[in-house]
Amino acid sequence: MNIAYFDTFAGISGDMTLGSFIHAGVPLSYLQEELKKLRVEGYTLHSHSIERSAISAIKIDVEVDHEHHHEHSHEPHSHRSLTDILSLIKSSKLPARVQNRAEKIFTVIGKAEAKIHNTTIETIHFHEVGAVDSIVDIVGTCICLEYFEIEQLYSSPVRVGNGGFVNTQHGTMPIPAPATVEILKGYPTVLTDIPHELTTPTGAGIIKTLSSGMLSLEQLDIKFIGYGAGTNEISQVPNLLRVFIGELHYAHEYDELVSVETNIDNMNPEVYPFVIEQLLTKGAHDAYLVPVIMKKGRPGIVLSALVNRGNLDAVLNIIFSQTTTLGVRIQQVERRKLQRGSKIITTRFGQVKVKSVIADGTERLVPEFEECKRIALEKNIPLKDVYRQIESEL
Numbered sequence: 391m392n393i394a395y396f397d398t399f400a401g402i403s404g405d406m407t408l409g410s411f412i413h414a415g416v417p418l419s420y421l422q423e424e425l426k427k428l429r430v431e432g433y434t435l436h437s438h439s440i441e442r443s444a445i446s447a448i449k450i451d452v453e454v455d456h457e458h459h460h461e462h463s464h465e466p467h468s469h470r471s472l473t474d475i476l477s478l479i480k481s482s483k484l485p486a487r488v489q490n491r492a493e494k495i496f497t498v499i500g501k502a503e504a505k506i507h508n509t510t511i512e513t514i515h516f517h518e519v520g521a522v523d524s525i526v527d528i529v530g531t532c533i534c535l536e537y538f539e540i541e542q543l544y545s546s547p548v549r550v551g552n553g554g555f556v557n558t559q560h561g562t563m564p565i566p567a568p569a570t571v572e573i574l575k576g577y578p579t580v581l582t583d584i585p586h587e588l589t590t591p592t593g594a595g596i597i598k599t600l601s602s603g604m605l606s607l608e609q610l611d612i613k614f615i616g617y618g619a620g621t622n623e624i625s626q627v628p629n630l631l632r633v634f635i636g637e638l639h640y641a642h643e644y645d646e647l648v649s650v651e652t653n654i655d656n657m658n659p660e661v662y663p664f665v666i667e668q669l670l671t672k673g674a675h676d677a678y679l680v681p682v683i684m685k686k687g688r689p690g691i692v693l694s695a696l697v698n699r700g701n702l703d704a705v706l707n708i709i710f711s712q713t714t715t716l717g718v719r720i721q722q723v724e725r726r727k728l729q730r731g732s733k734i735i736t737t738r739f740g741q742v743k744v745k746s747v748i749a750d751g752t753e754r755l756v757p758e759f760e761e762c763k764r765i766a767l768e769k770n771i772p773l774k775d776v777y778r779q780i781e782s783e784l
Contacts, residue, residue, distance in 0.1 A: 391541045391542065391637060391638050392538060392539050392540050392541055392635065392636070392637060393540060393541060393542045393543065393544060393605075393610070393635075393636065393637070393638050394535065394538065394540045394542075394543045394544070394633055394634070394635050395543075395544045395545065395546075395605055395610060395633065395634040395635075395636075396410075396543070396544070396545040396546070396597065396601075396631065396632075396633055397545075397546050397631070397632040397633070397634065398545055398546050398547075398548050398549055398589070398597070398631060399546070399549060399627065399628075399630075399632070400549065400588055400620065400624065400627045400628060400629050400630055400631065401548065401549050401550060401551065401587075401588025401589035401590075401593065401620075401631070402545075402548065402588075402589050402590075402593030402594070402596065402597060402631050403527075403589065403590040403592060403593040403620060403631075404523070404524065404526075404527025404528060404530075404531065404590065404592035404593060404596070405449070405450045405451070405452070405527060405618070405620070405621070406593065406618040406619065406620050406630070406631035407527065407531045407534075407593065407596060407618060407631060407633075408421070408450040408526075408527060408530050408531060408534065408618065409437070409447060409448040409449055409450040409616075409617070409618025409619055409631070410447075410448070410616040410617055410618030410631050410632065410633040411531070411534035411537075411538075411616055411618070411633065412437055412448045412450065412534075412616070412618070413446075413447060413448040413616035413617050413618060414538075414614040414615060414616025414633055414635055415538075415614050415616070416534045416537050416538070418435070418437045420537065421435070421530055421533055421534065421537075422435055424484065424488075424533045425526060425529065425530060425533065427482045427483045427484050428478060428479070428482045428484070428525065428529060429478070429481075429482065430478070430522060430525055430526070432454060432455040432522065433452055433453060433454045433455060433522050433526065434452075434453045434455075435450065435451075435452060435453075435526065435530075436450070436451040436452075436453060437449070437450055437451075438451075440619045442617075442619055442623070442628040442629055442630050443628035443630075445617055445628055445630060446617065447617035447618060447619040447630050448616070448617070448618055448619065449618075449619040449621075450618065452522065452523050452526045452527070454522050454523065470515065470521040471512075471513075471514065471515050472496060472497070472500040472511060472512075472514050472515075473512065475496055475521065475524075475525060476493050476496060476497070478525070479492050479493055479496075479529065480493070484529070484532075484533070485536055487532075487536060488529070488532040488533055488535075488536050489532075491532040491535065491599070491600060492528050492529045492532045494599045494600075495528050495531075495532075495595045495596055495599045495600070496524075496528060496595075497511070498573060498595050498598055498599045499524075499569070499573065499591055499592065499595040500514045502569045502572040502573045502591065502595075503569055503591075505572055506568045506569050506572055524592055527592050528592060528595070528596065531596055535600075538614070538635050540635070542602045542638075543597075543600045543601050543602065544601055544602055544603060544604065544605035545597050545601050545603075545604070545605075546604070547578035547579060547580045547604070548574060548577060548578065548579050548580065548589055548594065548597055549579075549580045549582050549588055549589065550565075550566040550570060550571075550574070550579060550580070550581060550582065550588050550589045551565045551566060551582060551584045551585060551586045551587050551588040551589070552565060552566065552581050552582055552583055552584065552585065553565060553583065553584075553585040554585030554586065556587045565585060565586065565587050566581075566587070566588075566589065567587065567590070567591060569591040569594075570587075570589055570590060570591050570593075570594045573591060573594040573595055573598050574589075574594050574597075574598060576699060576702070577597065577598050577601070578603075578604060578722070582626075583626075584624065584626045584627065586622065586624050588620075588624075593631075602646070603646040603699070603722075604646055604722065609638055610634060610636045610637070610638060611636045611637045611638075612634050612635070612636040613635055613636045613637070614633075614634075614635040614636070615632065615633070615634055615635075616632070616633045616635075617630045617631070617632055617633075618630065618631045618633070645698075645724075645725050645727075646699075646722060646723075646724060646725070647675065647696050647697060647698060647699075647722075647723050647724075647725050648696075648697050648698070648699050648702050648720060648721070648722055648723070649694065649695075649696055649719075649720070649721045649722075649723045650694070650695045650696075650697060650702070650705055650706070650709065650718050650719070650720055651692060651693065651694045651695075651718065651719045651721075652692070652693050652709060652713070652715040652717065652718040652719065653682070653684060653690055653691070653692055653693075653715075654690060654691050654692075654693060654713055654714060654715050655684050655688045655689070655690035655691070656714050657691075657713055657714045659691075661712065661713070662679055662691065662693075664712070665677075665693070665708065665709075665712050665713055666678070666679070668708045668712060669695050669705055669708055669709075672701065672704040672705055672707075672708055673697060673698065673700075673701030673704055673705065674695040674696060674697045674701070674705055675696045675697060675698070676694075676695070676696040677693075677694065677695040677696070678694055679691050679692070679693055679694075680692040680694065693709070693713065693715075695709070696723070696725075699722075702720075706718065728747050728748060728749050729747070729748040730745065730746065730747055730748075731745075731746040732744065732745060732746060732758070733746050733755065735755070735783075735784070737779070737780055737783050738779065738783070739765045739769070739776070739779070739780075742758075742761050742765070742780060743758050743761050744756060744757055744758055744761070744780070744784065745757075745758055755784045756781075756784070757776075757777050757780045757781060757784070762776045762777055762780065
């Protein structure tokens with residue numbers, strides 16, 4: 391499976407992303423031709439080599455023809471609504487996956503902007519010149535992903551600047567920009583002491599929308615490397631985005647989960663089974679209890695849950711509303727697992743569902759507890775005998 395890994399040691403922006411892909415091998419002419427399918431006029435895409443801290447990189451510039459946009463607008467300061475931009479993408483002849491990815495990125499950015507400005511996503515507008523920049527950066531990024539046939543995207547924790555201010559169409563904003571922070575909510579982020587806008591809303595939108603999370607690089611067979619340059623020289627860090635493109639090689643299935651733990655020593659034990667049931671219902675992959683001796687010699691319980699980051703809020707709501715805890719510990723964890731599935735087989739008990747486990751290319755079938763329980767109750771025979779019979783037939 392082809393993947394892209396963004397090493398955001400100096401943050402990420404739309405032009406840095408495009409530059410990194412061009413440097414990694416996407417022909418500029420290919421990108422330009424694909425972007426023509428959008429029917430957006432009045433801009434020119436430039437690419438040139440540049441060095442940052444003696445590292446060769448590509449700088450991409452979107453030069454917007456201000457006179458063109460002034461002549462074709464109905465008012466001096468023309469804007470494009472999010473709906474306009476999504477319609478533009480949808481009506482293009484770009485591949486379906488390019489369209490879908492671009493639409494999702496713009497929607498994520500639009501929701502963040504709507505929240506920041508206390509309005510609705512339907513009324514969010516992008517300034518005409520800024521909209522052209524964003525359209526080229528975002529759609530161009532999705533075109534580059536398609537060029538390399540990228541199935542999944544990963545990143546390092548996103549570094550953002552801190553302190554100082556940046557001028558925007560809405561006026562002077564603190565760094566990191568409110569929209570950038572809003573978009574990155576829930577995604578691993580590093581707040582640096584660099585007073586520059588390292589990560590822009592566009593860059594944050596690309597990462598938050600498309601990334602599958604963090605990645606252990608030892609699993610990646612790197613084929614291409616690209617460096618995309620930001621606009622300014624920054625003394626504290628080379629202002630570059632680095633992209634690795636390659637194949638993931640897993641001996642086992644892999645995913646990133648979040649571990650949530652809390653210690654409890656003052657709760658009615660009759661409540662615990664209900665809490666576990668609720669956690670599993672709300673999306674926890676696993677939930678369990680461990681007895682411990684806590685401070686002052688009190689017996690207590692460690693409640694643990696393993697969950698996808700997308701279900702984290704739902705799990706936290708259960709823990710805080712259904713238990714007596716006042717706080718939890720949250721850690722990102724890496725999970726490796728054997729490939730699993732289920733099959734229907736014919737046994738002396740009829741059609742029975744069993745687990746299918748694949749290890750080292752070899753499939754192993756094992757009884758499924760709930761099926762064995764069902765048969766034991768229906769046939770009025772010991773559960774252990776059902777297990778033995780199905781195991782012997784497997």
